[in-house]
Amino acid sequence: MNKVFLKPGREKSLKQRHPWVYSGAVARVEGKVENGETVQVCSSKNEPLALAAISPASQLALRVWSFDCDQAIDQAFFDDRLAAAYNLRQTLNIPQHTTAWRLCSSEGDGLPGVTVDIYNDHAVIQLTSAGAEFQKNLIINSLKKLRDWAAIYERSDVAVRKYENLPPRSGLLAGKLPDGLLEISEDGRKLYVDIVNGHKSGFYCDQRESRSMVQKFSAGKKVLNLFSYTGGFGVAAALGGAEHVINVDTSAPALAMAEKNFALNNIAPERFENIEADGFSFLRKCRGEHRKFDLIVLDPPKLVDSMRNMSKGCRAYKDAMLQAFHLLDAGGMLFTFSCSGLVPRELFAKIAADAACDAGCDARIVADLGQGADHVISTSFPEARYLKGLMIVRCN
Numbered sequence: 001m002n003k004v005f006l007k008p009g010r011e012k013s014l015k016q017r018h019p020w021v022y023s024g025a026v027a028r029v030e031g032k033v034e035n036g037e038t039v040q041v042c043s044s045k046n047e048p049l050a051l052a053a054i055s056p057a058s059q060l061a062l063r064v065w066s067f068d069c070d071q072a073i074d075q076a077f078f079d080d081r082l083a084a085a086y087n088l089r090q091t092l093n094i095p096q097h098t099t100a101w102r103l104c105s106s107e108g109d110g111l112p113g114v115t116v117d118i119y120n121d122h123a124v125i126q127l128t129s130a131g132a133e134f135q136k137n138l139i140i141n142s143l144k145k146l147r148d149w150a151a152i153y154e155r156s157d158v159a160v161r162k163y164e165n166l167p168p169r170s171g172l173l174a175g176k177l178p179d180g181l182l183e184i185s186e187d188g189r190k191l192y193v194d195i196v197n198g199h200k201s202g203f204y205c206d207q208r209e210s211r212s213m214v215q216k217f218s219a220g221k222k223v224l225n226l227f228s229y230t231g232g233f234g235v236a237a238a239l240g241g242a243e244h245v246i247n248v249d250t251s252a253p254a255l256a257m258a259e260k261n262f263a264l265n266n267i268a269p270e271r272f273e274n275i276e277a278d279g280f281s282f283l284r285k286c287r288g289e290h291r292k293f294d295l296i297v298l299d300p301p302k303l304v305d306s307m308r309n310m311s312k313g314c315r316a317y318k319d320a321m322l323q324a325f326h327l328l329d330a331g332g333m334l335f336t337f338s339c340s341g342l343v344p345r346e347l348f349a350k351i352a353a354d355a356a357c358d359a360g361c362d363a364r365i366v367a368d369l370g371q372g373a374d375h376v377i378s379t380s381f382p383e384a385r386y387l388k389g390l391m392i393v394r395c396n
Contacts (some may be wrong), residue, residue, distance in 0.1 A: 036134025053131020057288035063112035215240035221294035231258030283323035325359035341386035
């Protein structure tokens, strides 16, 4: 096994069991390495620290598989890691509440770059690191051993793979795809999922608990669901007894799926409306028309994907919240979210506070929201807590 030596003093994070090493910490690489192969990471004094996958072209040069340098990164390793991830979800009773859940959450489950989402008995896998791609066959073999899946489908068609010098990939790896859409359930809600063409792996499993929270507080309310995608939050609101729901998204296909989701749950057509529009523009339009809502959901796409656009993205979050506060009457509720992992929770809360202040309203944060329990967070990798959300009540 080839070795990678770190610069003096750069071993601290590994000794704290953090699984990432950036290229700036690397002093030299021993031998010729292949993209994604496993190397032994050593301190400048040749002290063995970890076994990691190397990505020579990436700023994130090393992702740790194991801190036990005597462990083999082989079929048994991936069998054990995926089995542990699967069993944890069973222990948490996740499958008792939903047929759409995350089986493997990358670094959270000790498998950097490996994400597996389950829809009924279909597994959708996404490989985003050079190491995961290098070990793909072993990972798929391990996944097959867990259950007799109807299908294993790959959705490694994400932009981040280019940073690992990997092309996008998608396609059927095992089994047979359904003839049409998959119908999943979560906490009593029924929703369609398109694992081939949908966002991410087909659906946003991470917002399951927040959808249930919206459902809990929607009775009798006029609800505005912005950046609605296929209408998950809107369906939850309607099932919770909302008087009327407006879903807004820029994607006509997503709104067409939302229409199907409302019909699937037997929600009368007069109780909802789907509007194809930009969420930010629609907020301003509503403010200009002096419209009011009792509950607003803001769940935009990732607005901060690098430190370079941090300021721009945070201004966008604040603008959306500012307009939303203007549209809420006293007692109105705002559910606002950020899936930008680079935005700290404290900063997101400050953005909300600044927006409320500029809107001239007195507001209370009554709940701190985030990803579901199946999107696990390793104690040594807090960055895995990417999704943040706030439930805010306008008091005046």
